[in-house]
Amino acid sequence: MDVKIERLRESLKISLKGELDEHAARGVLLRFGELESQALPARCVLDLSALGFTDSSGIAVLLGLERRVRDAGGELSVVNIPSQARRVFDAAGLSRIMRFE
Amino acid sequence: MRPINEMTLTFPARSVNEGFARLSAAAFAAQLDPTMDELGDIKTVISEAVTNCIVHAYPDALGSVRMRCRIYPDGRFEASVSDGGVGIADIEKAREPMFSTGGAERSGMGFTIMESFADSFTVRSRPGKGTTVRFTKRISPRAKR
Ligand SMILES: Nc1ncnc2c1ncn2[C@@H]1O[C@H](COP(=O)(O)OP(=O)(O)OP(=O)(O)O)[C@@H](O)[C@H]1O
Numbered sequence: 001m002d003v004k005i006e007r008l009r010e011s012l013k014i015s016l017k018g019e020l021d022e023h024a025a026r027g028v029l030l031r032f033g034e035l036e037s038q039a040l041p042a043r044c045v046l047d048l049s050a051l052g053f054t055d056s057s058g059i060a061v062l063l064g065l066e067r068r069v070r071d072a073g074g075e076l077s078v079v080n081i082p083s084q085a086r087r088v089f090d091a092a093g094l095s096r097i098m099r100f101e
Numbered sequence: 102m103r104p105i106n107e108m109t110l111t112f113p114a115r116s117v118n119e120g121f122a123r124l125s126a127a128a129f130a131a132q133l134d135p136t137m138d139e140l141g142d143i144k145t146v147i148s149e150a151v152t153n154c155i156v157h158a159y160p161d162a163l164g165s166v167r168m169r170c171r172i173y174p175d176g177r178f179e180a181s182v183s184d185g186g187v188g189i190a191d192i193e194k195a196r197e198p199m200f201s202t203g204g205a206e207r208s209g210m211g212f213t214i215m216e217s218f219a220d221s222f223t224v225r226s227r228p229g230k231g232t233t234v235r236f237t238k239r240i241s242p243r244a245k246r
């Protein structure tokens with residue numbers, strides 16, 4: 001799985017490309033760990049347009065990222081969610097606790 | 102009803118095999134000419150079931166996972182995923198949303214997702230012996246789409 005982290009002027013954009021399962025989640029969590037020590041911009045965007053597949057491992061990844069961003073005083077929005085991922089997140093009721101666009 | 106085709110795969114409970122298992126099941130199910138959504142549903146349930154065997158069944162050893170897929174003349178896809186691991190003492194509890202014995206990287210939503218993506222779904226388990234989950238997915242006939 002490819003994780004791209006871009007610092008834009010006033011926001012942070014994270015893009016995931018490939019399949020996010022338990023195997024891939026380990027690498028993704030390591031990359032997100034890099035964000036720990038840095039000051040995060042108030043607005044963070046997670047772009048899932050190139051996410052080919054996800055399962056419940058992706059839910060934990062999203063929740064962990066959301067918490068990290070919120071703890072830093074920011075807000076996370078998740079954009080361009082493909083239909084398979086959307087159905088997984090909906091089955092888990094994720095749209096009630098996170099911002100999906 | 103007798104299956105018109107079936108296949109069984111056995112592989113070590115290693116995380117690299119999660120992708121292998123769901124892609125193999127999807128390639129097999131392709132004989133029923135499913136839609137992208139139906140294929141996505143099958144991949145999702147397989148991925149959850151196989152990941153559970155890999156993450157939960159074998160805490161101290163590298164065990165194996167067996168996946169059997171069948172297709173039926175009425176257009177049903179059926180799969181079972183089994184391990185010979187620690188088993189589940191209280192299945193009802195394990196199936197509750199957000200119940201997990203895993204750490205922060207688990208959400209406890211695997212069974213909930215499997216239930217909502219499959220047409221029928223059962224879990225059988227014996228502590229110390231292992232766990233089998235079985236599900237079916239109806240593939241809509243092409244002419245009706
Ligand atoms: N094959 C298995 N062997 C042993 N225990 C299992 C197995 N499958 C599930 N369990 C138990 O059932 C619990 C619930 O499983 P479920 O898939 O719903 O959630 P999870 O795997 O903990 O988290 P998630 O699937 O969201 O990553 C697990 O935490 C585990 O205790």
Ligand SMILES: [Mg+2]
Pocket residue numbers: 056149152153210211212
């Ligand atoms: Mg699980």
